[in-house]
Amino acid sequence: MAEQIKIQTPFTEEMSRKLKAGDAVLISGEIIAARDAAHKAMTEALARGEKLPVDWTNQMVYYLGPTPAKPGDPIGSCGPTTSGRMDAYTPTMLEQGIKGMIGKGSRSKEVIESMKKNGVTYFAAVGGAAALIAKSVKKYEVLAYPELGPEAVARLTVEDFPAIVVIDCEGNSLYETNQEKYRTLKGY
Amino acid sequence: MRELDVKTITENVAEMCKEAAYYLPEDVYNGLKRGRETEKSPVGQVVLDQIIRNAEIAKAEDRPYCQDTGMTIVFLKIGQDLHITGGNLEDAVNAGIAKGYTEGYLRKSVVAEPLFNRKNTQDNTPGVIYTEIVPGDKLDITVAPKGFGSENKSGVKMLVPADGVEGVKKAVMDIILHASMNPCPPMVVGIGIGGTMDRAALMSKKALTRSIDQRNPMPEYAKLEEELLELINQTGIGPQLGGTTSALAVNIEWGPTHIAGLPVAVTICCHAMRHAHREL
Numbered sequence: 001m002a003e004q005i006k007i008q009t010p011f012t013e014e015m016s017r018k019l020k021a022g023d024a025v026l027i028s029g030e031i032i033a034a035r036d037a038a039h040k041a042m043t044e045a046l047a048r049g050e051k052l053p054v055d056w057t058n059q060m061v062y063y064l065g066p067t068p069a070k071p072g073d074p075i076g077s078c079g080p081t082t083s084g085r086m087d088a089y090t091p092t093m094l095e096q097g098i099k100g101m102i103g104k105g106s107r108s109k110e111v112i113e114s115m116k117k118n119g120v121t122y123f124a125a126v127g128g129a130a131a132l133i134a135k136s137v138k139k140y141e142v143l144a145y146p147e148l149g150p151e152a153v154a155r156l157t158v159e160d161f162p163a164i165v166v167i168d169c170e171g172n173s174l175y176e177t178n179q180e181k182y183r184t185l186k187g188y
Numbered sequence: 189m190r191e192l193d194v195k196t197i198t199e200n201v202a203e204m205c206k207e208a209a210y211y212l213p214e215d216v217y218n219g220l221k222r223g224r225e226t227e228k229s230p231v232g233q234v235v236l237d238q239i240i241r242n243a244e245i246a247k248a249e250d251r252p253y254c255q256d257t258g259m260t261i262v263f264l265k266i267g268q269d270l271h272i273t274g275g276n277l278e279d280a281v282n283a284g285i286a287k288g289y290t291e292g293y294l295r296k297s298v299v300a301e302p303l304f305n306r307k308n309t310q311d312n313t314p315g316v317i318y319t320e321i322v323p324g325d326k327l328d329i330t331v332a333p334k335g336f337g338s339e340n341k342s343g344v345k346m347l348v349p350a351d352g353v354e355g356v357k358k359a360v361m362d363i364i365l366h367a368s369m370n371p372c373p374p375m376v377v378g379i380g381i382g383g384t385m386d387r388a389a390l391m392s393k394k395a396l397t398r399s400i401d402q403r404n405p406m407p408e409y410a411k412l413e414e415e416l417l418e419l420i421n422q423t424g425i426g427p428q429l430g431g432t433t434s435a436l437a438v439n440i441e442w443g444p445t446h447i448a449g450l451p452v453a454v455t456i457c458c459h460a461m462r463h464a465h466r467e468l
């Protein structure tokens with residue numbers, strides 16, 4: 001197995017620029033969960049000229065969709081959700097200082113351009129590896145929009161959260177290169 | 189005549205919903221391990237290690253294997269000599285789904301109406317329930333929750349007889365290539381060939397309840413299953429981030445069809461190939 005690089009948050013642009021597509025990492029520290037409804041609420045707040053409830057400077061955002069937590073657990077099974085649904089909001093959010101994004105699936109051209117400009121790394125968590133990921137989450141605290149329930153913006157304290165760099169801040173994408181590399185299919 | 193109270197059905201369905209969400213079937217787990225041994229991409233190996241570890245943790249700790257605990261598909265084979273008492277069968281099954289998803293801390297992912305208001309029913313009901321009347325006096329239940337990352341990439345193609353085997357392969361590969369890494373591969377691919385459009389789709393779902401180690405009993409179809417698996421593993425899709433383990437198996441079911449038709453339905457399932465089976 002390839003060596004896994006340990007990352008401790010806060011995640012700065014300098015740290016982000018060192019990572020290359022294909023690097024396997026283990027993230028420790030704090031990451032912030034937000035998905036569809038929270039992204040909509042935040043970009044709307046920015047459009048109205050309001051300040052966001054969370055300071056995104058040097059933060060990592062995680063697009064997650066958890067199952068309910070069992071009593072005594074900080075969180076239920078919590079694998080990544082499809083990042084593409086956040087694409088429309090992402091360039092605006094990256095301007096807020098986010099340096100890392102964790103989700104699954106490819107991203108739009110606009111997002112990749114904004115990543116290059118802002119020095120942002122996009123990580124994939126393994127789709128469906130939700131119980132494994134839950135083990136790395138030590139604490140879950142709602143930061144904003146509690147009315148959104150499981151979609152509220154929340155701070156996760158994580159230890160060795162497993163992820164893989166899929167698009168680095170130079171725009172290199174594992175989705176393109178690694179599929180091509182192992183493709184032997186002919187005639188279809 | 190043998191009697192079976194609906195309460196027993198509700199209890200069993202509730203347990204099966206949890207069982208299916210927590211425990212990956214043995215054949216799929218072993219398939220993942222075999223995939224890990226032959227995977228050529230180093231990143232693919234890392235992904236498979238995590239998927240295998242995930243299955244082990246989910247099983248050891250009774251946790252949902254994936255956070256999308258699916259829409260609940262239930263196949264019922266009802267013996268014609270069985271008398272179900274104490275209430276309505278479908279209500280009993282739905283009560284079991286509600287109980288299982290609530291008690292088991294599973295995600296509720298069903299909306300009551302699909303287009304205009306999409307309000308969550310809060311207990312994952314109703315399930316998609318299929319009934320079949322069979323000889324005997326037993327009730328055979330299969331609970332197969334289906335995640336929608338992979339369901340959204342499934343499809344049907346209405347071919348004509350002249351398209352033949354090559355046409356079937358092309359139709360399947362078009363759907364697979366379009367799905368790419370989105371349905372959380374390694375996938376298991378269920379295919380229904382023949383029938384009508386709806387029957388083909390149903391056969392493609394039933395195909396997924398068969399063990400991934402069991403090939404179709406008819407040699408021509410068994411061979412087609414193997415050829416398609418090989419083609420899918422040549423796409424480079426791999427375990428999500430590129431590689432050689434794109435699918436673990438292709439299961440085909442076929443049925444009689446019309447002289448003018450050759451329907452082909454493909455249900456893509458992710459590595460979260462979950463199902464539970466019991467006979468009451």
Ligand code: SF4
Nearest residue numbers: 128254335337372458
């Ligand atoms: S496609 Fe399957 S593994 Fe992926 S998130 Fe959906 S249910 Fe989970």
